[in-house]
Amino acid sequence: MTPLLDRLRTVRKRRAVAWAGAAYAVAVLLGALVGAEITLRSKTRWVKGVFVPVGRRGNDLFLPASVETLSRGPLGLVPLRPNRGHAVLGRHQMAGTVVKRPILQQRGTLPNGALAWVSTYVYNGTPAQLGVKYEDTVVRTPVGDMPAWHIPPLNGEGDAIAIVIHGHGGQRAQALRMLPALLRSGVGSLFVTFRNAFGAPQIGKGYLTLGDVEAEDVLAALHWAKDAGYTRAVLYGFSMGGNIALSVLRDRHRPYPIPVTGVMLDSPALDWRATIRWNAQRVGLPRPIARHVGTFTQWLVTKRSGQDFDTVDQIRAAPTFDVPILLWHGTRDRTIPIDQAEALAAARPDLVEYHRVEGAKHIRTWNIDPKGYDAQLEAFIAKVLPGIKEDRHG
Template identity: 75%
Template sequence: MSHLPSAIRHPRRTLRPRHLGWAALAYAGVVLAGAFLGAEITLRSKTRRVKGVIVPVGRRGNSVFLPASAETLSRGPIGIVPLLPNKGHAVLGERKVVGTLVRREVTGERGVLPNGALAWASTFVYNGTPAQLGVAFEHTAVRTPLGDMPAWHIPPSGDAPGRADTLVIVIHGHGGQRAQALRMLPALQRTGTGSLFVTFRNAHGAPASPQGYLTLGDQEAEDVLAALHWAQDAGYKRAVLYGFSMGGNIALSVLRQKHRPYPLPILGVMLDCPALDWRDTIRSQGVRVGIPAFMARHVARFVERIVTRRSGQDFDTVDQIAAAPTFDVPMILWHGTRDRTIPVGQADRLAAARPDLIEYHRVEGGKHIRVWNIDPEQYDAQLETFIARVVPEVEG
């Protein structure tokens, strides 16, 4: 073998450094590409429609048959809205697999859900306005320096007049829509409070900031403070904040000292699958899309650097777990163990940091901002009990 070239006789000696160099270059390219994509999603995310799937509907009496999918197979109730024509809405009960189809019974219906319709189906149940539930409301706007933020105002129902002076401000999440929280509106009405479903800067339908970048809860808190001023002008005397996902971070950002005194007293905060630690969230999202854990850590670090360089984002400012010692408002917290968007460990850490303030419900099997679907009656009861506890009834 002595006549063979040395590169063949000793391949590792000559090829290994070259291979390592190319591997390192490829690794860096993947990390940077992932980081730039992750930064863009972090900074800009808004959608026009509530998430769901389009499915053909088979109906026989009160039974609805749907093709099997992650959405139609989800636990708990789902909503369904025919597309052509859009004249109805139905709430469907628990799933039952029948061959290759999913059967669900109609538990509530407005309008007509015909056999053969092509329809939107979703675990968010509703995709319209409060009118989809038959609830009276008014379109309004919260005035901010950036412009008017669209909102829905649902006046107190009168069922519990002792809390008619209280407004629950409902805050959607990153890339979310107000309709995602309509599932909880009946429970909110039973508390006797008013509700204001708000939007914030850079969300769909709302004014944009000069750069058009989200700040993950920091500057968006100013839009919720503007909603508190709106409530004051509307005659409300007290408020409760109710945040979903990033909306939870916004609600907690409102509690920072720099925003005090508030236009109205904030008596409680309700958090549904809140984003509490954005560094952890970005890292976990990398793993979710299939990036190996060791690489996801590197991608997350670069995402943070890119986001900070482009927008000036201070990730420490929106680290609500680190801020836990400063909180002084009672809270109720729901988080699902199957949440693949915001790891449940974040909620575990916040609850452990402030057991004196936080009533924590760790929902087995709950997905991101879908813990209500696991047991709607229990969730609603917890919500109503919390508001009854933190908002004392007043006479007259």
């Protein structure tokens, strides 16, 4: 009987190992399929935020406690229809079990009891939410017209423009927090979109190239700026938009329609291989599985779209950059690891002005210290666009 029992135990162990291996393979495959789809085609219609009931007493608003309403720095609030309005809220304090925030700025009606969108992105509409005049326009490219917002310099005399580039799955409204500082600096602004992003034309299967081909749409925006009378530009990219901005600096895109004298980067995706591995791990997968999911995701992305990850590895490309770079990244960024920003800053200390923002989440570096961020932005623009006429009333 003993040999028979030993044989049965051996069979059971082999089956257990086989089942474990199969389960591991399935987990890796499913994770990679999801990861590849998100990497290639992620886009959202709405700016991220939460919907909450709002209580009002005088100049104070009272909100349910949540990760968003307890976030550091300003919040934006937009009541749902039929109410019309927008508010910027100041720092929070607890009032019993609810969050109390003062109204810093208000446009329209903010009634007590309204259901409202609340977000650390502050704005979810157009520059009109800030009371700023703008024009809807399009950037014409060989693959279609890309929607854009143009905000001319307040003094009407500026010759420089900032091309503002949103990120992966993002929207133009996410950068409206920075528009007052851009206006004060004296530049015009063009908030652009790129192919396969929300609201822009879908090309082929709608796959993103993570900054590579999208750079051509920013080059088209520089042509738009030249035709509009601008003679120099800075690029301002958020997350994947930062990768797009740096991709524009590659030799194959030169000469530019107008000179690009500087680049500003907020929470940029600089190394997509590392970003994919990081995101596989942050969703809770054990490190060995996350590593395999990340590797297989990269393989799937390349298999489906032909993506060359070397072309969007901006750490590797750092020696080729030749314009000043202003860089912000937050220590609590769970989307893009901060070591990428630190690697770029270490690779090019001669070009990169790096601001490590303690406690900031992804694309929330402004929220931690709005005045400090704005001052850094305005000083950088004054440095790379000498002679620009600032507007201190912007």
